[in-house]
Amino acid sequence: MEKIIFAIIIAVCIVFIGICILRRKPDLILNFVLRACVGTAGIYFLDFILGLGGYQVAVGVNAFTILSNGLLGLPGFILLYGLAFYYSL
Template identity: 45%
Template sequence: MGEKGIRIAVNFIVRMVIGTAMIFFVNEFLSIQEIAVCVGISPVTVLTSGTLGIPGVILLYGIKFYSLL
């Protein structure tokens, strides 16, 4: 694995950690506001946030809001 591969792997892991933390904190914020929308932290959501980054987290919440309509 070359330097480029290591850079891609580290970037993916950092986005996974940041995305998972964002999901956690947004869930906490929404529960404090008494809004009944919660995106669970599962392998699928972690991989989505790792692959797509912040837009992936926004996409997950958009899907959740849409499913409530």
């Protein structure tokens, strides 16, 4: 029962912080969404181009990759492909 109450308190705090951020800086959300969309499209096209070239390195499109692209932008995109190349060795 205590864990449920604790989880509810955390959820309410996160929602409150989100509302405060949206009220003061709505451009942050738009910036995040644009970076996530452009990064996801970049992953899709670079995976396609690398596949045509015969390389076996591919970064899948999932929640983690979209989140890292949205939060980090181009450095997140490079990080994902750097990790993919590292683990393909």
